[in-house]
Amino acid sequence: MIKKASVHVNQNEGLIFERSRPGRVGYKLPALDVEAAPVDLLIDPKLLRDDDLAGLPEVSEVDVVRHFTRISTWNYAVDYGMYPLGSCTMKYNPKLNERVARLEGFASSHPYTPDHLAQGNLELLMELEDALAEITGLPAVSLQPAAGAQGEMTGLMVIRKCLEARGDARKLALIPDSAHGTNPASAAVCGYKVKTIKSSANGAIDIENLRRAVNGDVAVLMLTNPSTLGMFEENIEEVCRIVHDAGGMVYMDGANMNALVGVTRPGDMGVDVIHLNLHKTFSTPHGGGGPGAGPIAVTKELEPFLPFPRVVETDDNGRRVLRLDYDRPQSIGRVRAFCGNFSVLVRALCYILTLGPEGLREATETAVLNANYIAHRLKDTYDIAFDGQPMHEVILNDKRQQKFGVHTLDIAKRLIDYGFHPMTIYFPLVAPGAMMIEPTESEGREELDLFIDAMKSIATEAEQNPELVKSAPHNTRIGRLDEAAAARKPVLRWKHTAAASSANNGE
Amino acid sequence: MIKKASVHVNQNEGLIFERSRPGRVGYKLPALDVEAAPVDLLIDPKLLRDDDLAGLPEVSEVDVVRHFTRISTWNYAVDYGMYPLGSCTMKYNPKLNERVARLEGFASSHPYTPDHLAQGNLELLMELEDALAEITGLPAVSLQPAAGAQGEMTGLMVIRKCLEARGDARKLALIPDSAHGTNPASAAVCGYKVKTIKSSANGAIDIENLRRAVNGDVAVLMLTNPSTLGMFEENIEEVCRIVHDAGGMVYMDGANMNALVGVTRPGDMGVDVIHLNLHKTFSTPHGGGGPGAGPIAVTKELEPFLPFPRVVETDDNGRRVLRLDYDRPQSIGRVRAFCGNFSVLVRALCYILTLGPEGLREATETAVLNANYIAHRLKDTYDIAFDGQPMHEVILNDKRQQKFGVHTLDIAKRLIDYGFHPMTIYFPLVAPGAMMIEPTESEGREELDLFIDAMKSIATEAEQNPELVKSAPHNTRIGRLDEAAAARKPVLRWKHTAAASSANNGE
């Protein structure tokens, strides 16, 4: 019984290139108001294009609006309903954030505007740094990193630079087998060799394993807390102590901070560096893949190594003036041009000011409550992957359903027919057949109940009609795609051929 | 073969009241910054509400966003595709218009702002009046009427007031049988008795009929040009002459001006008053039923009778200053509070400035071309209701399909499965089984071709599988509704009952 969704007529649409017709235009530019010098007098013709941009479309504004409106309706969205991707924190993206980020004074501001003419921007950056420092309990914040992975890389570089300053850069990054793929990848960019440490039976860091692994070569332990299994690292203090005692540092992947904000602070646990995913915990939109922002917060000791520029306060005859400080001799350098994903930062500050300390705590508590509610209601239907107290997300697996030939992927796809976006699947790797469910605080009980009902119903279907589940989804405009073919013979761009132009028109 | 659409999963959603849960909130207001006087000290409690507003929902912002986003996806829209409602001119609604209408200086402007502090608004009104005067060829424009029907009423009142001033208000309004329902209804509000005149075989005004009908009792002839059959009144000048000679006036319903703008002007034809539907011809959105705007343009003679206030130019020590003039002794009075549907007027002016004289003409020509293209391509499949040269719309009928038991309504509903909004049906009443198709200039050839293919395909289905057509639509979340039941036992509002709360959840 599918309660949450129906099927409804939905527009087909080819590629924008297939809409192209000679002579169509979608713009109107102002007339040239200076002399119409022939271009090839201004510049040597051999430096000019020789292809007349024939590959770009010629379409009207109406074509463009129809095209993108139509294809948009093929997406699921947070504004449609629960989007329970574990580790992704698909919470509601407040509309006020969107409005504020578009204010002309922000949106039209050039990054090289002289500091005294950009005090609003600098003030905003400083306010956000202060707020994130308070939230993490780590005193110094860099807002530069463009996403979580860049935050990781930046944080590791800061650690490395500090260790170098101490006289010993070291070689190794210890990373639990449950970590997100960006952790080892970022360590690699940073020049560290990755050593994987096996998690304990309940997915936590195995203290004995850790002790054995830690030595004078270890620069950093990268951990995620709550772990990617959604559970708090109970021994976090001891873990930090072990690493610190051996002269290493602890990096915390803050992707799961939605479980902790306002309740406990990484700085108080002994962590040296954390990155935050503003596009998770702080409600900035995921945008179908970005942009996000991955600020890092670090200890006092690490501050000098943060990327430049830094916003600093100066005193101009008693008037507080902010400026960007580029003169940071110990800094790791620059990790991107200009000042970070500013438009994302605006949204995050807007969120923090909207919620305030009580709201932030309420969000955390509700996120954890919602996940536990799902765990509680589904534990008799699906196996829960790990023992222990889940926080903001819970991991089920397909063990019980496998005997009917139904796997995690099938369950995920069938959820689509039920009107939901699937949960995160097959991550973390240490949880075979993982179905990682993170409802966030943005779901009300009735949506949680619909999800629980859907999951139960699918479990019944798995038993009684496994084919139905294995061939899902059935209610979408296209079915499961042949991903192997996509990788075997990659078609990564459109080319004008007769074949192409009739495709995807539903023919 | 349905090319334009598929079916896709679509969210269910109950009424907003069904989302209500005690204690949920969707707002945050500023704290009270003055004394918290108890309300019942400020006002006698017997004047206060006694029901605690229990019928309003208690929902969070997330609930509201999800609710309205979900239900929005149940609508068809111009931004989805062709919306060929004849007489409605469902053209593209430019996004720039939307942006401009929301500029703070317009949106936050109070209607009683003193004139000298609202010069931008007044300038805008004057520019639009001037443009519409030029377009219609009638010198004086009132922007007050909120929609076409109110324009009709206003225009007729202006005529009546003028005739009264001439000493003879008269009694009758002559209205062709093909007229839109608002015409007689507006005449009635105006105190006129309606006399219907029969159209000629090709839907035009029958000159002989007219001559017979016109006499000293006739205040006004209301005609539509192009007529509601989409054809130009070839004898318009003679028609006007006949009416004028008998001391009456000619009102033109301008709903079909999209066929004429830039090509011919009602003022030049001899028309005394015309209303324009800015939400048709001038691209302002229909908004699912409004708001629109129905300005009227009138002859010099009629100007004194226009509703007040009027924007007038004054000279303040050599500086041009605009003001609202309320002192219009001959005016019919006021037809609505304040200054018209200002936010619609902004959009219309934006459209006119964007298109310019060449663009306006191009729009007209293309609208007429597109309609004729459809007529040409479908004339072998469907009967065309009337002979003659169609302009911006064409009327087919179901004569050929009736023999398979398939009617206009069925064809319209089946179009939905093909990814189109149906055309206007059963209007005008003089065309039995009318299917009135107005593509507007906003459709490209490929969309027109898809429509033509769909219509042909439905004609084939009507022959080969009439049941399929008669039970359409099949691809929508709900099927044909029992409209008789709706009218028999009207349920016009939600009431909290157990039954209501489970309904419309797809159960």
Added chain:
Amino acid sequence: MRYIPNSAEEREAMLLEMGRKSVADLFCGIPDRLKLNRLLDLPLALSETETLNFFRDLAERNATRHTGERMVSFLGAGAYDHFIPTVIDTLISRSEFYTSYTPYQPEISQGTLQAIFEFQTMICELTGMEVSNASLYDGSTATAEAVLMADRVTNRPKVALAGNLHPEYRQVVDTYIRNAGIDEITLPFDEKTGALKLDALNSLDSDVAAVVIQSPNFFGGVEDLRAISEAAHRIGALFAVVVTEGLSLGLLQAPGHAEADIVCGEAQSFGIPMSFGGSYCGFFATTEKLMRQIPGRLVGRTSDAEGRAGYTLTLATREQHIRREKATSNICTNQGLYALMATIYLSIMGRSGLREVAELNMRKAHYAAKRIAAVGDYRLRFDAPFFNEFVVSCPKPSEVILSRLADKKIIGGLPLSRFFPEMKNEILMCVTETTTKAEIDSLVEALK
């Protein structure tokens, strides 16, 4: 032209296929002598940037809180500066809502239909009535429709209109009924309270179709609905209550609970920007008994053959497209999208928010009134209970005071002399939740 997909080239090809030589062919129905044969005398097409700048410049020539002279305003009088939740604009900007037509095809218009059904329900809840329509143009035309409906229902020749009804609403009623053969009686208001004189009501005859009053009235005063209702019903007239300040319903008695027969007015306060007076959203509610006389569209609930619930336009036999000159109104296009705005507003604010915002209005307005009345020779003109508007009597003609305030970037309110020549020192002031204490205090300072 970027809004026209078919290029000149494609248009040529289409003509060719149709066997036509040129597009002019298609205009052969128009006699040549009527053809314009020149371009319209309008400015040449502007680029997108130029258009935007043109309107930006105009907008900047209007004084609002954030544009032009950047002024704080105490204007109300039928258009109110209230907090507008951001989500309203986000949601009505979905093209599924604003680029669709009147929902005549319910299978692909359920979004619009369901929203209207919700609007109708909310209006019923707020007004305490049984049936609401899908909107009318604005509060003033809704009032005129109320009078016309009362005339239809009772077949009586007169209508009694409150003297403290919004003067522009009154003007609109005058226009609408001028040709309907209805006579108007003006109900006087009390010089001291500004509220209606109840004894005048008691002297009405039974040839009166309706008693039409406004509460809060134009001077901001709250009327005694129950007493007026009784007087109206005693003579068999309909009792129609006009509400220009919808937010007042967050606190004040629902007119339906005082046995009103018609409650109509303006929904602008429910999340609709002031926009120099429009577009707004008229509402109109009545009793089940009078349902079939209501003007405008109605949405009802029904179901399809499989029993799935759905909404549809209903009782269309009242309307012009069926009944033509016998219709209950000539209205066709109404204010659909703005009814949606009000629906979203009322959803967001909901039960507790509407009350909270109404309380903010009332308390702030009373604070302001008290402070102003304590300044030198200023006093409150009327002493009826009020919501968020009140009339101040100034020691000098209102223009003098207002222009002094304007110098301090304050629009002090509406000079009542505009509508009531005898009130030359009077200003109608409005204070809402958007007015801060600091702004009130600076008004008070500036008055001194």
Added chain:
Amino acid sequence: MRYIPNSAEEREAMLLEMGRKSVADLFCGIPDRLKLNRLLDLPLALSETETLNFFRDLAERNATRHTGERMVSFLGAGAYDHFIPTVIDTLISRSEFYTSYTPYQPEISQGTLQAIFEFQTMICELTGMEVSNASLYDGSTATAEAVLMADRVTNRPKVALAGNLHPEYRQVVDTYIRNAGIDEITLPFDEKTGALKLDALNSLDSDVAAVVIQSPNFFGGVEDLRAISEAAHRIGALFAVVVTEGLSLGLLQAPGHAEADIVCGEAQSFGIPMSFGGSYCGFFATTEKLMRQIPGRLVGRTSDAEGRAGYTLTLATREQHIRREKATSNICTNQGLYALMATIYLSIMGRSGLREVAELNMRKAHYAAKRIAAVGDYRLRFDAPFFNEFVVSCPKPSEVILSRLADKKIIGGLPLSRFFPEMKNEILMCVTETTTKAEIDSLVEALK
């Protein structure tokens, strides 16, 4: 809290059902001594209006054309003030686009996937390359990724970087490769032209993984891609071209047509607001041969069991979530929505618009350069052909000139001393289609 549906009451009921006493129970995994036990020291929650006003005030403290000091700006240098068609914001504001995740579930993500496929195609068309990824963070990190990729592909220890590469891009490359064991060689630019010295290129050894250059270079000059390409390929190095001003591709040779192996850069010019430097959109294109070494996501076309075409993320084995430390990059979240903006921009402008806007830039910039060079002691520092940026040598230190311009509400450009200490009198100026002749003329006046 309005973003949290479940009220306190509902939360209690859920706890009850779960057999938990309080929500604190659920945090039992956290040792008590780590619990904060106080509220965060942050400002109390603001109302919606207060929040909006807070940001409005901040925004008003920035000087742009329409806010703060309302200044005209001639800044470029990697961030460009171009016309942004209104429809871009309209379309990306559809929540189906901005509130969705990375399209890992293709059946309900085809909108995002198809748009990326279109983006990839357009980037290929513009750059003249065969394969484009789905975006990277920005132009600077794209450049760093190019260097890392060249290192992977060639296994050579050095990289040659243009001395007229955007200095911030260079800094980012420095940071990224610092721990990768790659040595950097800086290619000098010609003092007269500002363009790269070709002879320096000819002296490079075959231990160079890539020659990385920018065109138009940081000084605005157009490089001779073909010559540099030949020099790079002669030593078996990859030729990587960085483009910071995407609009230049509307007129200038596609680097792919000069046999570039990698073309990467910044798509900000394609409809993305300047927003104080972010979010922007890095692009990255290469050859089919090097496809499997590309960093970041790729979307490919495939079909379902019934043969219906669809799009999906593909070649994921390059990526961190599969390959972990062996991935071609650590990137995960990229700039999806901004790639969509660029896609919409390129659709709207299309073939003719992109050329037209590029011509406007070039002609206006040349007009400005000519006029400025004719003023007293001002001259153009370099004489290479340029697109819309050029370097002006001033008679006084640039700060003196710029602060004089600032007094006239003009931000005159970027003082090059910031990055090139020896260029103390030099200003990098940019003129785009948004700069009017009148503004250029007033700059010229102000310089006098």
